[in-house]
Amino acid sequence: MGSRSLLRVATIPLLLGSLLGSSAFAQSPTYGVGRTPTAEELRRMDISIGPKGEELPPGRGTAKEGAQVYVQKACVACHGAAGVGGLAPILQSKRGADVPVWKKERILPLRAPHATIVWDFINRGMPVGLEGTLTPNEVYSLTAYLLFLNNVIPEDLVLDQQTLPKVRMPIGDEYGKPHDFKPNTPRLKGYPY
Amino acid sequence: MDSERKNSRRELLKASAALAGGITLGTSGKAQAQHDHHPATPGSENASPMIHGSKEQIEYGQRSKYVTSVRVQHPIGGRPSPDVFGKVFHVASPLQDSVGVITPSSLHYIATTRGSFLPDIDPKQHTLTIHGLVDRPLTLTMDDLRRFPSVTRLYFIECAGNRHNGRQKTVQDTHGMTSCSEWTGVMLSTLLKECGLKGSAKWFVAEGAEEVKGASSIPIAKGMDDCLVAYGQNGEPLRPQQGFPVRLIPPGWEGIYHTKFLRRIKVTNEFYMNYNEFGHLRPEDKELALGEQIGPKSVITYPSGTQRLPGPGFYEISGLAWSGGGAVKTVEVSTDGGKKWNRAEFKNTPQRMAHVRFAYQWKWDGNPAEIMSRCTDEIGQVQALREQIANWWKVPFERDYRVPGLDNSIMPWKIAGDGSVTNGLA
Numbered sequence: 001m002g003s004r005s006l007l008r009v010a011t012i013p014l015l016l017g018s019l020l021g022s023s024a025f026a027q028s029p030t031y032g033v034g035r036t037p038t039a040e041e042l043r044r045m046d047i048s049i050g051p052k053g054e055e056l057p058p059g060r061g062t063a064k065e066g067a068q069v070y071v072q073k074a075c076v077a078c079h080g081a082a083g084v085g086g087l088a089p090i091l092q093s094k095r096g097a098d099v100p101v102w103k104k105e106r107i108l109p110l111r112a113p114h115a116t117i118v119w120d121f122i123n124r125g126m127p128v129g130l131e132g133t134l135t136p137n138e139v140y141s142l143t144a145y146l147l148f149l150n151n152v153i154p155e156d157l158v159l160d161q162q163t164l165p166k167v168r169m170p171i172g173d174e175y176g177k178p179h180d181f182k183p184n185t186p187r188l189k190g191y192p193y
Numbered sequence: 194m195d196s197e198r199k200n201s202r203r204e205l206l207k208a209s210a211a212l213a214g215g216i217t218l219g220t221s222g223k224a225q226a227q228h229d230h231h232p233a234t235p236g237s238e239n240a241s242p243m244i245h246g247s248k249e250q251i252e253y254g255q256r257s258k259y260v261t262s263v264r265v266q267h268p269i270g271g272r273p274s275p276d277v278f279g280k281v282f283h284v285a286s287p288l289q290d291s292v293g294v295i296t297p298s299s300l301h302y303i304a305t306t307r308g309s310f311l312p313d314i315d316p317k318q319h320t321l322t323i324h325g326l327v328d329r330p331l332t333l334t335m336d337d338l339r340r341f342p343s344v345t346r347l348y349f350i351e352c353a354g355n356r357h358n359g360r361q362k363t364v365q366d367t368h369g370m371t372s373c374s375e376w377t378g379v380m381l382s383t384l385l386k387e388c389g390l391k392g393s394a395k396w397f398v399a400e401g402a403e404e405v406k407g408a409s410s411i412p413i414a415k416g417m418d419d420c421l422v423a424y425g426q427n428g429e430p431l432r433p434q435q436g437f438p439v440r441l442i443p444p445g446w447e448g449i450y451h452t453k454f455l456r457r458i459k460v461t462n463e464f465y466m467n468y469n470e471f472g473h474l475r476p477e478d479k480e481l482a483l484g485e486q487i488g489p490k491s492v493i494t495y496p497s498g499t500q501r502l503p504g505p506g507f508y509e510i511s512g513l514a515w516s517g518g519g520a521v522k523t524v525e526v527s528t529d530g531g532k533k534w535n536r537a538e539f540k541n542t543p544q545r546m547a548h549v550r551f552a553y554q555w556k557w558d559g560n561p562a563e564i565m566s567r568c569t570d571e572i573g574q575v576q577a578l579r580e581q582i583a584n585w586w587k588v589p590f591e592r593d594y595r596v597p598g599l600d601n602s603i604m605p606w607k608i609a610g611d612g613s614v615t616n617g618l619a
Contacts, residue, residue, distance in 0.1 A: 029387050033340045034333040041332070042324050045457060047406065048398045050465050078278075087277050102476055112471055121468045125405040128278055132406070175474055176481030178464055181412040183419070186518060186574055187486035188479060193577040193585065193601065 047132075049120040053165030056119065059136030060160040063153070066145025069138045073127055083149050088128075092149040101170045109146035113175055115159075115167035119143045140164070262290035264300055267370055269354040272308075280308035283354055285369025288494045288513065294347070294541055294548040296372035298427050303434045304352040304370065304448050306407025306469055312454055314402060316430075316438035321422070325397070325460035328389030335438050338424060341379040341387075346421065347547040349373040349515045351487055352448040353473075356600040359592070359618035364497035367604060367616070371515070373548035374435075376442050377425030381458075382417045390417075390460065398459045398467065399441045399452035408467040409450045411443055413460065419444050419545075422455065444546035445486055445517025447599060483598020487517030489576045490601035491524055491551070491568035502612035505559035511540075513548045516570035520545045523569045526553035530563035530605070531578065537566065557608070563617055565605040578603050 037045075049055050061069075070076055076086075083091030093104045101111055109118045123139045125131055134142070140159045147153045153167055179188075186192075249255060266274040267285035274281045284303035286296055296302075316335045324330035355370035363369075390413070397416050400408040411420070421442040424431060431437040436453025443450045449469050459465075466474075473484045491514035496502055514524045520543040525534040540550035551566065568576040579602040583590035586597065596602050605617025 029329065029389075031341060031387055033387075034331045034337045037322050037324065037330050037332040042322070042330060045322060046324065046459065048400070048408065048459050048461075048465055048467075050461060050463065106474075108468070108471060111474065113466060113474075117466050117468070117471060121471075124408075125468065129404075131404045175476060176478040178412070178485075179478060179482050181414050181485070183414065184519060184572060186572060187488060187598070188482040191479075191483070191585070192573075192575060193488055193582055 047120070047124050049116045049123075051114045051116055051165070053116045053119075053161065056116070056161045056164060057136045058161060059140050060158050061137050061139070061141030061144050062158055063141075063144040063148035063155045065137075066141035066143070066148070069134075069141045070145055073130075073134065073138065073142075075127060075142070078128065083146065091146055097151060102174070107150065109143070109152065110150040111169075111171055113169055113171050115143065115147060115152075115164050115169060118146060119164060262287040262300065264302070265365060265369070267302075267354065267366070269356075276308060278308070280310060281305055282308045283352065283370060285365050286372045288364045288369055288371075288492070289497050289500065291494055291513070292550075294373050294513070294550050295427060296374060298374065298429070298432045298435065301372040301374060301426075301432070301435055302350075302352065302370050304354065305453075306401065306403070306405060306449060307472060309403045309405050309407065311433055312403045313433065314438060314454060319402065319438050319454075319456065321439060321455055321457070323384055323388050323458045323460070325458075326391040326394040326462060327385070327460050328391065329387075331384070331388050333384075335424065338379060338422065338439065341383055343377055344380055344421065345375060345377045345425070346444075347373060347375050347544050348421070348442055348444045349546060349548045350442070350448045350451050351490075351515070351517075351599065353484065353599050356596075357602075357604050357618065359616055361616060362498050364492060364494050364604075367498070368492045368494075370448070371513075371548075373513075373515070374426045375428070376421055376423040378421045378423035378439070378442070381420035381422050381441070384422060384458075385413075385416060385460070388460075393462045394460045396461045396464050398457075398461060398465050399450075399455060400457040400459070401436070401452050402454040402456040405468075407452065407469060409452055409469045410461075410465045410467060411446070411450055415443055415446070445519075447484060447487060450485075480597045487515070487599055488601035489516040489518065489521070489568040489570040489574045490514070491521075491566040491576060492604045493526070493564055493566050493606055496564070496608065496614045497606055498614055498616050500614045502557060502608060502614070504612060505557050508555050508557055510537075510553045510555050510564060512551055512566050514551050514566065514568040515546070515548045516568065516574065517546060518574050519571040520547075521549045521568055522571045524549075524551040525567045525569075526551075526555075526564065527567070528553075528555055528562050528564050531565060531603075534567060559610060561610050562608045563605050564608065565603050565617065567603055576601055576603055 078086050078088035079091050080086030093110055095104045112118055122142050144159045148155050264284045267283040269283050272282050274284055286300050286302040320332050320334055322332045351371035357367035361367045394413045396410050398408050398410050400406055423442050424439045439455045441452040441455050475481045493512040495511045510526055514521045524537040526537045527534050537551040537553045543549040579594050580590045582596050583594050607615050607617045
């Protein structure tokens with residue numbers, strides 16, 4: 001009995017320690033206003049896809065399937081055949097394969113540092129008037145098609161939760177990264193203007 | 194007794210309403226015209242005819258029909274608003290007509306996340322959810338949000354597309370993509386603390402509810418410093434064009450970060466590049482940094498392009514100054530093309546990340562002149578000429594030089610001998 005109560009006593013600071021350790025700013029709510037969203041609500045609402053693709057839903061698609069979706073979902077009506085010649089922004093570079101990416105057009109499936117950004121934008125923002133209605137398979141397929149059009153991936157590559165974040169984009173590491181922001185400091189260290 | 198008082202007041206109102214109605218109905222067209230031409234009180238010529246209607250006189254007043262200043266589309270990059278899809282992208286505020294520092298809500302500039310429609314959101318259906326690297330995810334209705342302690346602050350917003358060049362005519366064309374409002378809402382830090390930030394929190398994604406779900410990534414350091422979750426603008430709910438029912442205000446950062454129709458905040462441990470940030474993508478870290486916090490900037494709004502000075506004599510040169518780095522410390526005005534700089538006076542107290550109205554009293558001798566203003570902020574950043582900026586970047590200065598990041602270079606106006614004012618960059 002004595003050893004059991006000792007154990008209990010020892011558990012309290014251990015628990016406290018792990019609670020504090022898990023969260024540097026942990027504290028109880030001050031106002032208690034609002035409600036806790038359910039896990040299902042968060043899953044449906046959370047359409048942000050990070051660079052590692054952790055939030056990507058299950059699904060798959062290839063460029064060939066994407067070429068069909070591109071027509072079926074009327075992407076072709078605004079962006080033109082194979083991403084060229086429409087009223088909406090072009091989606092396939094008109095410049096040669098030897099032209100460096102920064103000398104090519106600002107095309108999302110070409111210049112994006114991560115293929116996940118292409119998936120994210122098609123999923124949330126396309127097509128006009130029916131945004132957010134594409135299925136994960138359709139989004140994987142369209143992403144594959146647009147990456148294929150820009151010579152980023154081969155035509156037969158299956159994009160899914162695992163392969164999409166691993167796609168090597170043409171820009172590589174050749175782009176500016178955000179600096180460590182500090183309030184009340186100049187916008188760029190050493191820049192007088 | 195209270196009810197008696199109320200009743201008698203109601204009777205009085207009824208009586209006066211009947212009287213007013215009677216006068217209106219009973220006045221013949223001829224009598225009305227005579228009244229217009231022969232006002233009873235000398236000097237009251239402009240008080241007649243009257244503005245009628247319950248909406249105008251009681252419910253929600255409009256400006257005088259003689260005040261006609263309006264926003265115009267700002268075709269940055271040749272893209273019109275609305276575009277072929279009916280999406281609005283950039284609409285500029287008429288700064289040439291502005292007085293003081295508050296932009297009327299109905300004239301506040303509009304920019305959308307790379308083009309969007311205007312959602313008609315029922316605030317009763319709208320919620321804001323905060324999740325990700327927090328101890329307690331939270332979903333708030335608009336009523337919930339109003340229960341938190343509020344703050345009211347003056348902040349400018351400026352679009353990255355607010356760039357001036359020699360082809361533009363008016364200050365609305367050159368600088369109309371900025372506006373300043375009094376915003377009311379809850380500090381984002383209040384909400385993040387309520388959720389309990391985890392130690393690994395570094396960034397957050399703010400997302401809107403419009404059809405393209407426009408999203409931006411912002412450092413958590415900015416979020417915990419001064420970001421505001423705003424539901425009020427200039428004493429009333431936000432206008433739909435400004436993100437009704439709730440938007441994010443990260444003071445002093447480029448307009449696109451001011452997420453409208455805010456529906457979700459996701460706290461993350463790394464930088465998530467959204468489509469908005471893809472638009473900011475640059476080859477160099479240095480240039481990217483200039484696309485976040487706005488530099489010190491000012492512009493003379495009177496006299497400005499296409500206006501005309503009626504003749505030599507006294508004028509109060511007036512303009513707006515602002516900085517994303519803090520409050521404006523000084524503004525100087527030159528009337529000789531930048532040779533001599535004179536300290537301008539402030540018309541209101543400079544506040545952090547807010548427009549301040551400056552003025553310089555000037556006697557124009559009737560000779561051609563070039564006027565310009567220069568702003569210095571409280572952290573020592575100084576507004577520069579385009580040529581100085583090119584020199585700092587060690588690139589040759591040419592007429593079409595593109596200032597890196599948001600263009601905060603000095604804007605000159607030329608005044609000709611006949612008093613006409615034109616773009617000094619032309």
